Amino acid sequence: MENNLVVQSNDLILATYTMQKTDKELMLACISQIDSRPDAPNVTQDTEYKVTVDDIKSLFFGKKSKNEQNVYRDIENASKRLYDVDIVMSLPENKTLQTRLVSSIVYDPDNGEVVLSFANKILPYLTQLKANFTKYKLLEIGELSSIHSIKxxxxxxxxxxxxxxxxxxxxxxxxxxxxxxxxxxxxxxxxxxxxxxxxxxxxxxxxxxxxxxxxxxxxxxxxxxxxxxxxKKLLDKIAGKDGKLSEDKIKSIVDNVQFMNDYNDHPGLSYDGKMSTDSFKREMINIIQREPESFNKPNKALESYLPKVSQGK
Missing domain, CATH: 1.10.10.10 (Winged helix-like DNA-binding domain superfamily/Winged helix DNA-binding domain)
Structure with missing residues (x-):
């Protein structure tokens, strides 16, 4: 679990299922071990993913201390509930898929770990993903307190x-x-x-x-x-006093000639975006919102391109 990167098909994110917060954390801890790249090795329902008490404590408890025996009890109970979880997913042509999430579990209380395998029907939504997927670092949801927050x-x-x-x-x-x-x-x-x-x-x-x-x-x-x-919170500096992000402010940034001069080499731009002013502006509106952390040149923060009279409004 070195990278702690969770990658799921959007179909799985939109699927319906019922589980508790601990169940979801255990599920995500297993998913974060999967190499989801298109050229990754093949994964089957026999492929196993081990989660230990130490993994769960480091990922989801932060500075909170919790007895190891209680943590193992929690992940064992979560494993049992995951085994009974039904995933219901919409498919093309008005079809619906209903499948188990987990195909098998090995409990190992002496070593404080469980070993899970995913059901065969769920694997296409976790492995060798080419498009229509979402990824985030597992640590990003480590402090969330409810299953609804994670969802x-x-x-x-x-x-x-x-x-x-x-x-x-x-x-x-x-x-x-x-x-x-x-x-x-x-x-x-x-x-x-x-x-x-x-x-x-x-x-x-x-x-x-x-x-x-x-x-x-x-x-x-x-x-x-x-x-x-x-x-993204990085955009708070260009948000209004009500905390909401205005599309007009983003447009005023991309319309700024100095902004174009400073960021026309942005790696997120397509060839057309680097060659055409209209394409640059159209693409930048989305890049700013998706990747505000990428506008990190010295003294060239996004808010510096706002008209002075508009700042803070």
Whole structure:
């Protein structure tokens, strides 16, 4: 688990399943051991992934101390629950896949470890991925406190990689994508235990900032939907006083002639982006939002290209 890189097909991220936070952590600890590159060695349901008590403590407990015996008990129980997990995934042509996640488990209490193998039907969504996938470092979700926070974080990373920086849902659509379709009948419970908990958790403990706007019903009380907005925290310096990222500010940066002169050699630009002003501006709008950390030339931070009168507004 040297790199701790989690790579999953977006179809798997959008799949529905029910699991607890510890189950998800164990699942991700195994996934992070898979080489998902297209030319990686073949993986089968006999390929095994070992997770130890020390792995779980270092990845998910941080500075918190926890008895090793209790940690092993937790990962053993999580393994048993994972063995019973159903993954339900939408397929083309109106088909649906239902599959187990795990095909086998070996318990080793004496050495404080479990060894898992993934089910055959799930492997195409974890191995030899060429496109339509999302990746993040496992340590990025190490401080998140709930399964809903981890799920929302994965979705946010996926959407940003797809050049989407906001998403609008009906209440039922949101419950489906968050795998809580049959839970939280009252909106107040959904808002408190899922939406607000996940957003606050992500904002406090990850490299992303998320905000929400609730949409009220046209008549009567209650809400019909919500809109999530999200961006990397590195972009906070060009966000408004309300903490939200304005597309107008990003456009004003890419329209700045000095910005073009300074970053026309950016490695994220295509050949057309380096040759054409219009292509440069179009591509840079997305590169800024996806990879703000890449604009790191001395004295050439993104906020330095904002018109002086616009800063802080």
């Amino acid at each position: 929302m974080y994965e979705l946010v990373v996926m959407w940003v990689n797809q050049y989407q920086y906001s998403k609008e849902f009906t209440i039922e659509e949101f419950k489906h994508v968050m795998c809580v379709k049959d839970k939280y009948k009252q909106f107040s419970e959904l808002r408190r235990y899922v939406i607000e908990t996940a957003i606050n958790d992500i904002n406090e403990n990850t490299n992303y900032k998320v905000s929400v706007e609730y949409q009220k019903k046209a008549r009567g009380k209650g809400y019909k939907g919500l809109k999530l907005k999200f961006h």
